[in-house]
Amino acid sequence: MKLRTKTHLYSSVLFAILLLVANLTVYFIFYSLTLDRELDQILAETQQASMAIREADNNIATVELLRAYVPLNGMMRIVNERNKDKFTVPLVTSSTETVLSDQSAVFYPKRQALRIEINGKSYGFVSIPFIGADGNVANVQATKSMEELMTLLGILRIVLLCVSAAVMIPTIISSGILGGLIMRPIAAMTKTMQEVARSGKFVKLKQDGRSKDELVEMGETFNEMIGLLEISFSKQEQFVSNASHELKTPLTIIESYASLLKRRGQQRPDLFMESVEAIHSEAVRMKVMTDQLLLLAKPHRHWLLEMNRIELLPLVEQTITSFRNTYQREITLFPVGDKPLIAFTDTDLLRQLLFILLDNARKYSRDEITVKVGTNISSSFIEVTDRGIGIPAAELPLVFNRFYRVDQARSKEAEQEGGAGLGLSLAKEISEVIGAKIMLESREGEGTTAILSLPLKLTNQTGLSQ
Structure with a gap:
């Protein structure tokens, strides 16, 4: 996998995870706040009903009070500890939620406020204990439909998904563009090095002087390296050219005098000293010349x-x-x-x-x-x-x-x-x-x-x- 693809994939996946975490956080915070608010509202209405019912002294007044405080989409009833039969428990339901009357009555000694599900629908349930006129402990229980809240939360989920999709599309595109921008100088370096290897000529990157970021600094360092390589190669080339040119003459002289010694050295003693002197002189000159050439061929930074x-x-x-x-x-x-x-x-x-x-x-x-x-x-x-x-x-x-x-x-x-x-x-x-x-x-x-x-x-x- 290419580095550009890795950068694109990593940034896109990372942003998607962060966006998912952010959306889930927003959703659950909103869900918790709205649910608590809805349950608090039901609890407040139920408390008002319990105070009114506690002051009533007959069943007829109690039923009328239940009818007055029953939620628009729900049920309200009174459950005492000794009488839990659903046929004898006083209750009132709204016209749209008559199915709630079939639910079994349960007495709770402590206050309750929670979300429940009945037949696949969401309801808010509140139970408040109170002491009736006869001295017995009973519950005022209210059940209210929360389908509107669930619908609102469903809309929120759809909105968050749509927003996430709308954000992810430009993010994926921009991460691809960003990966291209980051990889452009690296690709240019690779192309330049391939061109240098193919043509044998040292080529430098064209730098955009407007930017001063790390990528430009890397390009400048690359150009500096290419310059040093060019100088080093030039010095080596000069050394080979100069050495082959200048060493040719002394080597020819040494070869000539060596051949002369081989042919006539024994018959002509006078040629012996002349040849040895010439060979020694040219050997010394070659040594000095070689030392100087080697020093000139060395880059300054290696001195x-x-x-x-x-x-x-x-x-x-x-x-x-x-x-x-x-x-x-x-x-x-x-x-x-x-x-x-x-x-x-x-x-x-x-x-x-x-x-x-x-x-x-x-x-x-x-x-x-x-x-x-x-x-x-x-x-x-x-x-x-x-x-x-x-x-x-x-x-x-x-x-x-x-x-x-x-x-x-x-x-x-x-x-x-x-x-x-x-x-x-x-x-x-x-x-x-x-x-x-x-x-x-x-x-x-x-x-x-x-x-x-x-x-x-x-x-x-x-x-x-x-």
């Missing part, structure tokens, strides 16, 4: 991030020292100002980002590298400057694209150093994750400066939350 308030100068000094000892390059650090250099960032990712900028400066410059660290009103900054050949202004916006190289000279030099055109792209990704901003300033023939701006406090610009 391990620990944002803290740190002092920049010790971190930059330590990074420069490690880089200087590794590559034997001259790097000069210039702290700017005398204010504390503070930033809110992830220590490990910032260190990796600095390594990328320093390594990029190392590859394209043989001269001294300078690093400036300072702070301003809204952020702290780190500037890494090289004295290389520079980048043309028209190509500056493109250098953050994956595998992009400015020109053949720079490309050849980068390849010799193990570069693959992924460094600045990875730097851009890291800066977005830690909430920093990175930009390049360059002049051809003079060099390039990479400027990294870091937030002083936690902002919602970070790619991840703590």
Whole structure:
């Protein structure tokens, strides 16, 4: 059974049960109130008759009093404890209820007021004990037809049934409409997922911005999930495409030198060292490239991030020292100002980002590298400057694209150093994750400066939350 049908059936059945309970409650309350009112009225009339009869001192007056107080559709009689024979009991019936005279007389020591049935008809019966003029205890009993009340209750039952039917029809229809409204976004999600599975394209739900209920929130969450899946799929697709494109060259070189060693390695010792060196160089480049590709293929929310308030100068000094000892390059650090250099960032990712900028400066410059660290009103900054050949202004916006190289000279030099055109792209990704901003300033023939701006406090610009 579909969820829409379950919702429709459950709401309809539940409303029907509630409506039945409500109607039964109304009916029985009305029945009880009207029956009590009718019996109270008969009781009051019978009490008046008993007071009048108690003052009478002969049977003729008693019969006349009974005739005066007899109900229009009923009977009134006097029953004493010693004389219960229906032929000797004084009684008077209305012309429409003569059949009541055939009923046996019963003496009741206590007052009675109840509904009885005689020959399938409903009557109100009242019995009031009193002490007659002769000192004996007797009952004044009145029996009155309640068929009009029963007819009224029958009409009430019909009205309640008609009202219930009239209410249930629109309720069933409205519950079906409500089930459709509730299931519409779910059906849309199902249809969208089927379309995504069939076409391979990521499609988002069309949201109605006027409503802000839970269904809209669920749709927005679904669209967010589709967006994340699309980004993840795109990153995987880029990884496969980039890896297959960029790994083809080093694998070809390794295969060529391996084949050369296999054919002539034993006869030409000079080729042995050249081939081993080339194979080792390409293997190292492949390792670096693979690590970078894997990191770029990972969604931001899967990056391990620990944002803290740190002092920049010790971190930059330590990074420069490690880089200087590794590559034997001259790097000069210039702290700017005398204010504390503070930033809110992830220590490990910032260190990796600095390594990328320093390594990029190392590859394209043989001269001294300078690093400036300072702070301003809204952020702290780190500037890494090289004295290389520079980048043309028209190509500056493109250098953050994956595998992009400015020109053949720079490309050849980068390849010799193990570069693959992924460094600045990875730097851009890291800066977005830690909430920093990175930009390049360059002049051809003079060099390039990479400027990294870091937030002083936690902002919602970070790619991840703590």
